[in-house]
Amino acid sequence: MASPPPPDAAHLLVVDDDSRLRDLLRRFLEREGFRVTVAPDAVEARRLLKAMQFDLIVLDVMLPGESGLELTEAVRRERDIPVVLLTARGAPEDRIAGFERGADDYLAKPFEPRELLLRIRTILRRLSAAAASAASAGPVRLGDAVFDPARGLLTRHGEPVRLTSGEAALLAALAARAGETLTREDLAAALGQEDHGERAIDVQVTRLRRKIERDPREPAFLQTVRGRGYVLRPG
Template identity: 65%
Template sequence: MPAEAATAVDNAHLLVVDDDARLRALLQRFLSEQGFRVSIAADAAAARAQLAAVAFDLVVLDVMMPGETGLELVESLRRDGKDVPVLMLTARGGPEDRVAGFEMGADDYLGKPFEPRELALRIRTILRRVAPPAQPLTAAPVQLGMRWFDAERSELRGPEGTVRLTGGEAALLHALARRAGDVLSREEIATALGTPEAGERAIDVQVTRLRRKIEPDPREPRYLHTVRHRGYVLRPGP
């Protein structure tokens, strides 16, 4: 990775949201030692106030908090068009819990207890995934009906202007667009997204969310097709 991109990742400003004061303090100290700028919030209300005032690069968000949960907060952020990347933390690490997080719009999911170094690695993976490319790409924009995906900027544009994509949605579309016409297995997609441990259901959820952004009728896909027993393929066109 170019030095400029590495510096941007390491200097990222994170917001850690957790009702456990001890864990907040530990994460703030550890992530600061890793080179990140770190702010903290004890609950969803405090997080909202900070998100309204500061453009954070990523949010580390606990799921189980008193009052508004982390799942409810990330769902509200996505509904309001806020695409800040979100990594969710939870003591409930079953597949159905990961799926719930992805359905709400999370970019990654880490179960408690966790190894702090793995958390830092996942944060850097997400930040690299959503960062603008250091070098201009030569690939032409991909046509999806009345919309076009600009891989250079990871932007989806249409007659209505720029369509908001979460970091995970943009990364998924980028991976599919790079190999447009090729069938990608769910394992290949998970690896391209930097989440090789993601289950099949989690990938299916991400595809469903992306279809809502690119398909005229997500129930009858024209561009992002399911290939039975094999995976998914993006077929651009008018």
């Protein structure tokens, strides 16, 4: 019998209405060293989110009642927990819809549990690496907003502006090389999203601009370099 995960292990919330898949993922991820709590729908997931702290959510899109996309959007208004979406619909436009709602990654069913494990570890490692690499970096001023890479914290007039983990990682990657043009491939590698395509980066840049720019249609700080990529110009 496998030993229980240590108390400081990352805590995952798995939300899926398929009881067999829920149980499979719970047992598999616990064997891989995670603490795992499961829920069959958004109602139970919301109750658990109020009662416990989680490091990452694995969330099925096609839930009864409130969908996974709707729950992702609701989570994003309140928390910055990373979200990995699971769905039987793997078309590019479905992945983009997930990123537009604030998901950090997207995995089409059927999938191998080890592939999900890889996605989870990539996100958690990315967050840890971003915090470590930013520890010695100073705050970056973006007009009336300030981004602290060490904490992944964006504030405006001293008030926190909520960022998803993906948005914080994207802004940290840009801030670490401020003034330098980064290709979409550079940014996808920094976020561990090499297989999601350029459009996924564009969607996340659009979301980030809404939070740091006075006019996202005329960005002053996160600028497009036509034919090359993006550049962050603090000021």
